[in-house]
Amino acid sequence: MAFHVMLIPTLGCPSNCNYCWSSEENSPIMDIKIIEEVVEWLKNFRDEPVTFTFHGGEPLLAGYEFFREALTLLTEGLKNLKPALAIQTNLWNLTPELAQLLKEYDIPIGSSLDGPLKLNDLQRGEGYYEKTMHGYEIAKAYNLKISFICTFTSYSVNFKEEIFNFFLENKLNLKLHPALPSIRDENPMKWTLTPEDYGELLIYLLDKYLENIDKIELKNIDHLCKCVFTRRGTVCTFVDCMGDTFAVGPDGSIYPCYRFVGMPEWVMGNVIEHPSMDDLSKSAPWKLLQEYKEYVDSECKKCTYIKFCRGGCPYNALTITEGEVNSVDPHCTAYKTIFKEITKRATKEMLSGNLGMSNPDLKKKTTPGIMELMIKPS
Numbered sequence: 448m449a450f451h452v453m454l455i456p457t458l459g460c461p462s463n464c465n466y467c468w469s470s471e472e473n474s475p476i477m478d479i480k481i482i483e484e485v486v487e488w489l490k491n492f493r494d495e496p497v498t499f500t501f502h503g504g505e506p507l508l509a510g511y512e513f514f515r516e517a518l519t520l521l522t523e524g525l526k527n528l529k530p531a532l533a534i535q536t537n538l539w540n541l542t543p544e545l546a547q548l549l550k551e552y553d554i555p556i557g558s559s560l561d562g563p564l565k566l567n568d569l570q571r572g573e574g575y576y577e578k579t580m581h582g583y584e585i586a587k588a589y590n591l592k593i594s595f596i597c598t599f600t601s602y603s604v605n606f607k608e609e610i611f612n613f614f615l616e617n618k619l620n621l622k623l624h625p626a627l628p629s630i631r632d633e634n635p636m637k638w639t640l641t642p643e644d645y646g647e648l649l650i651y652l653l654d655k656y657l658e659n660i661d662k663i664e665l666k667n668i669d670h671l672c673k674c675v676f677t678r679r680g681t682v683c684t685f686v687d688c689m690g691d692t693f694a695v696g697p698d699g700s701i702y703p704c705y706r707f708v709g710m711p712e713w714v715m716g717n718v719i720e721h722p723s724m725d726d727l728s729k730s731a732p733w734k735l736l737q738e739y740k741e742y743v744d745s746e747c748k749k750c751t752y753i754k755f756c757r758g759g760c761p762y763n764a765l766t767i768t769e770g771e772v773n774s775v776d777p778h779c780t781a782y783k784t785i786f787k788e789i790t791k792r793a794t795k796e797m798l799s800g801n802l803g804m805s806n807p808d809l810k811k812k813t814t815p816g817i818m819e820l821m822i823k824p825s
């Protein structure tokens with residue numbers, strides 16, 4: 448089983464998105480020694496393949512030299528773990544030199560954009576769109592693979608058609624993200640998308656995706672269809688993520704996931720100590736997430752979707768309860784809505800013989816169907 452280590456070179460970020468919950472002003476930048484320790488830590492940690500994702504804050508603030516050294520250390524020092532690499536960045540600090548480096552290591556980029564200029568800048572701050580698009584042009588010039596996360600808020604969901612068309616017309620691949628309560632806003636729920644609205648949005652986007660299946664990629668919908676088809680989670684939200692995902696903060700602290708970075712109560716150890724899986728499993732955060740898993744086993748046991756939902760994201764669940772294990776992911780209603788819809792459509796397609804596949808022999812095919820998404824290669 449592969450595992451995932453998110454590297455957070457800093458929690459600092461030059462943008463100031465209204466609903467952001469993960470950046471800190473004046474956050475230090477990770478010293479390259481921490482990456483050296485990551486390599487030493489992982490040499491004897493697990494034998495499975497590893498994926499490293501640079502995340503933040505804004506990881507590119509660490510600069511070219513940091514990345515040049517870090518990439519050499521990780522890929523040469525951990526060759527036996529066949530490291531795969533990825534980065535999540537707003538692209539503002541992408542230079543041709545950095546783009547060339549990311550190309551050399553074939554690193555896919557995830558970035559963030561909430562739609563057309565006016566809408567995006569209303570949510571993410573004035574000037575964001577232009578700076579991200581500037582970086583995007585550099586990334587394109589180096590032929591880098593890029594997909595965008597679009598955060599839908601209680602405001603922007605009213606412009607869902609405009610947003611979808613923006614991504615379609617600009618040939619940008621899209622992954623949607625529902626706004627979470629912000630810890631930085633006096634009114635933390637102001638931008639939050641309700642589970643009902645999120646569920647409706649997923650169905651709307653499923654229809655738009657099927658209409659435009661050859662023109663755009665909508666990763667969440669692909670994942671949701673695959674979950675239903677394979678009966679198991681295909682992204683962290685829908686598996687027991689504890690134990691297969693870790694995040695390393697700027698000072699080497701190890702957390703269960705990037706979302707917890709910067710919260711001292713979620714530190715499980717430090718890369719400098721080279722902890723084993725057994726050491727980490729004795730930490731308080733591990734035990735709490737184990738408790739969450741048991742809670743899901745009992746709370747969701749009657750749910751048809753438990754095998755491929757697993758109670759959703761524990762971070763989402765634990766933030767609304769301030770760390771108490773007494774609720775599943777608040778997006779539960781949205782997950783049920785979309786899983787039900789996908790199951791219903793797949794069953795209908797199978798019964799009608801419209802399997803939605805591009806096989807000319809299947810004469811009954813009328814429109815692209817859900818099965819097409821279910822069997823789509825990842």
Ligand code: SF4
Nearest residue numbers: 683684688704760762
């Ligand atoms: S806490 Fe949530 S975001 Fe983090 S790895 Fe688990 S499911 Fe994914």
Ligand code: SF4
Nearest residue numbers: 747750753756758779
């Ligand atoms: S859909 Fe809701 S009830 Fe079902 S497994 Fe997911 S969180 Fe639990």
